[in-house]
Amino acid sequence: MRTFNYDIMDSIKERWSPRAFKSTPVKEEDLRALVEAAGYAPSCFNEQPWRFVLFHEAGQVTRLKSYLATANREWNQEVPAYVLFLYHKQFQHKGKDNRWAAFDTGTAWGYFSLEAHRRGLVTHAMAGFSRSALAEALAIPDNLELIALVAVGEYGDPSKLPEAYRLREQPGTRRSLEESLLKGELPQSRL
Amino acid sequence: MRTFNYDIMDSIKERWSPRAFKSTPVKEEDLRALVEAAGYAPSCFNEQPWRFVLFHEAGQVTRLKSYLATANREWNQEVPAYVLFLYHKQFQHKGKDNRWAAFDTGTAWGYFSLEAHRRGLVTHAMAGFSRSALAEALAIPDNLELIALVAVGEYGDPSKLPEAYRLREQPGTRRSLEESLLKGELPQSRL
Numbered sequence: 001m002r003t004f005n006y007d008i009m010d011s012i013k014e015r016w017s018p019r020a021f022k023s024t025p026v027k028e029e030d031l032r033a034l035v036e037a038a039g040y041a042p043s044c045f046n047e048q049p050w051r052f053v054l055f056h057e058a059g060q061v062t063r064l065k066s067y068l069a070t071a072n073r074e075w076n077q078e079v080p081a082y083v084l085f086l087y088h089k090q091f092q093h094k095g096k097d098n099r100w101a102a103f104d105t106g107t108a109w110g111y112f113s114l115e116a117h118r119r120g121l122v123t124h125a126m127a128g129f130s131r132s133a134l135a136e137a138l139a140i141p142d143n144l145e146l147i148a149l150v151a152v153g154e155y156g157d158p159s160k161l162p163e164a165y166r167l168r169e170q171p172g173t174r175r176s177l178e179e180s181l182l183k184g185e186l187p188q189s190r191l
Numbered sequence: 192m193r194t195f196n197y198d199i200m201d202s203i204k205e206r207w208s209p210r211a212f213k214s215t216p217v218k219e220e221d222l223r224a225l226v227e228a229a230g231y232a233p234s235c236f237n238e239q240p241w242r243f244v245l246f247h248e249a250g251q252v253t254r255l256k257s258y259l260a261t262a263n264r265e266w267n268q269e270v271p272a273y274v275l276f277l278y279h280k281q282f283q284h285k286g287k288d289n290r291w292a293a294f295d296t297g298t299a300w301g302y303f304s305l306e307a308h309r310r311g312l313v314t315h316a317m318a319g320f321s322r323s324a325l326a327e328a329l330a331i332p333d334n335l336e337l338i339a340l341v342a343v344g345e346y347g348d349p350s351k352l353p354e355a356y357r358l359r360e361q362p363g364t365r366r367s368l369e370e371s372l373l374k375g376e377l378p379q380s381r382l
Contacts, residue, residue, distance in 0.1 A: 006224035106297025
């Protein structure tokens with residue numbers, strides 16, 4: 001059970017990452033809206049390091065599933081659509097490494113996930129897929145990093161999940177706020 | 192001017208990263224609520240790699256400003272509070288490098304930014320600060336990375352900003368959706 005100390009956005013409180021998906025197709029328009037929402041994330045120098053590949057055509061979705069790690073494949077059978085999140089490793093104008101590229105792309109994923117929730121869609125980001133094989137099959141240039149593959153669809157019937165996943169099919173809890181807060185006291189000497 | 196192709200969340204459409212802040216203090220309770228919202232971001236293995244340091248006590252806030260890059264210091268004079276975002280570089284249970292730590296912490300920052308907007312607060316994430324000096328002053332352990340320093344407060348009076356910043360004081364635009372979408376077609380051969 002999730003418990004909250006503060007009044008926070010309903011969509012943040014309600015969103016979670018289920019594994020039970022309906023096979024009902026996701027409209028391309030919905031996927032594009034999610035990507036538009038993602039793109040309004042802030043980023044270092046407004047670099048917008050994120051890139052996306054949409055998968056919603058049935059044949060492509062089926063092929064994509066062959067790149068999933070075995071454990072993910074077990075619950076992905078019904079997933080009707082995916083969005084692959086990538087980022088540019090270098091700043092475009094200077095070619096220097098962008099050490100905020102992953103962070104900024106994570107922010108974009110955050111916006112994406114909340115807009116999906118608002119549209120009645122569920123999402124589940126996965127790290128478990130054959131990154132190099134997928135990059136090669138999609139002819140992704142070397143300066144782009146594949147960071148997450150996000151399953152998108154309507155919430156399905158958890159009773160159809162393999163038992164191990166069925167038992168875990170509930171919103172994840174979080175450690176206490178205190179455990180995320182570091183005490184930091186700046187000494188006087190600096191001034 | 193921002194233009195939108197799709198109907199997306201108002202808070203995503205409206206949020207931006209201003210530089211005009213009021214000096215009115217931010218309640219500690221608000222900062223804690225923002226961090227609670229941040230902590231409900233999804234993360235790889237629910238690792239929650241993010242950590243935070245809150246700065247709201249006037250003396251600490253003033254001292255923190257001495258660590259800002261010069262360009263940031265110019266517009267930060269009124270900023271009443273900060274949250275430093277850090278992440279654990281390794282997974283806690285196995286000690287292996289967590290390649291999603293920055294990405295996941297970016298997601299947490301996304302949730303933080305939208306909850307701030309809901310509370311009538313503005314935020315501006317900065318990369319320009321003396322990371323190593325600040326890490327040392329705060330005695331941050333080596334396995335934690337400082338990724339962003341976020342200014343938090345009420346929106347202020349843009350006419351008080353130095354001219355260069357005053358002229359830029361409007362919501363940032365974004366490149367077109369098409370430029371963020373890569374065409375990816377999986378070849379048949381894999382199956």
